[in-house]
Amino acid sequence: MTLDTRVRLGTLELPNPVVAASGTFGHGDELGALCDPARLGAVTAKSQAPFAWAGNPPPRLQPVGAGLVNSVGLQGRGMDHWVTTELPALRALGARVIASVWGHTVDDFAAGAARLGPVTDQLVALEVNVSCPNLSHHGRPFAHDAAETAAVVQAVADVDLDVPLLVKLSPDVADLPGIAGRALEAGADALTLVNTARALVIDADLRRPVLGAGSGGLSGPALKPIALRAVHDVARAHPGVPIVGTGGVLSGLDAVEMLLAGASAVGVGTATFLEPRATLRILDELTQWCDRHGVTRVAELSGALRAPDREENP
Numbered sequence: 048m049t050l051d052t053r054v055r056l057g058t059l060e061l062p063n064p065v066v067a068a069s070g071t072f073g074h075g076d077e078l079g080a081l082c083d084p085a086r087l088g089a090v091t092a093k094s095q096a097p098f099a100w101a102g103n104p105p106p107r108l109q110p111v112g113a114g115l116v117n118s119v120g121l122q123g124r125g126m127d128h129w130v131t132t133e134l135p136a137l138r139a140l141g142a143r144v145i146a147s148v149w150g151h152t153v154d155d156f157a158a159g160a161a162r163l164g165p166v167t168d169q170l171v172a173l174e175v176n177v178s179c180p181n182l183s184h185h186g187r188p189f190a191h192d193a194a195e196t197a198a199v200v201q202a203v204a205d206v207d208l209d210v211p212l213l214v215k216l217s218p219d220v221a222d223l224p225g226i227a228g229r230a231l232e233a234g235a236d237a238l239t240l241v242n243t244a245r246a247l248v249i250d251a252d253l254r255r256p257v258l259g260a261g262s263g264g265l266s267g268p269a270l271k272p273i274a275l276r277a278v279h280d281v282a283r284a285h286p287g288v289p290i291v292g293t294g295g296v297l298s299g300l301d302a303v304e305m306l307l308a309g310a311s312a313v314g315v316g317t318a319t320f321l322e323p324r325a326t327l328r329i330l331d332e333l334t335q336w337c338d339r340h341g342v343t344r345v346a347e348l349s350g351a352l353r354a355p356d357r358e359e360n361p
């Protein structure tokens with residue numbers, strides 16, 4: 048029995064649902080020798096602003112019990128450098144590339160997106176990263192506020208790049224379906240759910256935060272149940288919305304869970320830090336799970352979660 052691994056994110060068809068999450072697969076072709084990006088559904092690039100940005104002071108990474116807390120702060124050489132240097136390198140490896148843009152202001156997002164105008168034929172989508180928790184200058188991510196999220200998405204949509212727009216949202220909000228709805232109304236074609244959750248790691252001996260920036264964002268296994276809940280709630284509130292479910296996916300089984308919750312594709316991030324080839328292993332495990340369970344189309348798993356059996360579990 049041949050498994051059909053194709054999935055759709057709106058108008059975008061991917062050969063399989065495994066997508067490298069932004070910031071975890073290098074800026075360009077760094078991981079190419081270890082993990083063939085052409086075999087992945089897509090690779091999301093590290094978010095770039097229309098300017099170079101140094102990011103936060105070290106230390107920036109701290110493993111915790113069930114995950115990793117990072118405070119990288121969106122270090123990057125800027126969108127122009129990415130377009131001329133990193134994108135061609137990634138494309139040369141046959142990757143389907145999702146660009147990613149961030150900014151301090153709404154205008155920054157629009158300016159960063161505009162720099163992609165000459166290379167849209169080399170992209171399969173653009174992700175709008177409004178949810179990085181590591182930018183202290185702004186006070187809070189745009190994604191914590193529905194109106195601010197909508198303003199950014201509208202500004203990027205107005206650039207009219209002719210590629211699908213994904214918007215990456217934060218789990219640290221009271222009404223994620225509401226914010227997702229505003230992003231969709233403003234022009235988002237799909238959602239990436241979720242970015243890291245705000246977190247703090249403390250060195251008790253020093254009585255100080257461990258990370259140079261103070262707080263950071265939690266990813267890895269501890270984030271998975273939160274991400275599943277976020278995907279589930281948004282998928283129920285907005286039936287049919289394409290979602291890249293991201294957060295703590297370390298195995299093919301985790302990917303299956305993310306699809307069942309309502310995702311159409313699955314982002315893999317922290318797993319790649321642990322094991323550079325994790326994305327391909329997860330794809331293989333997902334394929335094997337489908338074979339074992341008589342699933343002939345990966346897409347049929349999306350949103351196929353059953354209701355709890357309340358008679359057995361009163």
Ligand code: SIN
Nearest residue numbers: 118119120121179181
């Ligand atoms: C970072 O660079 O701080 C992580 C990226 C993100 O959380 O969006």
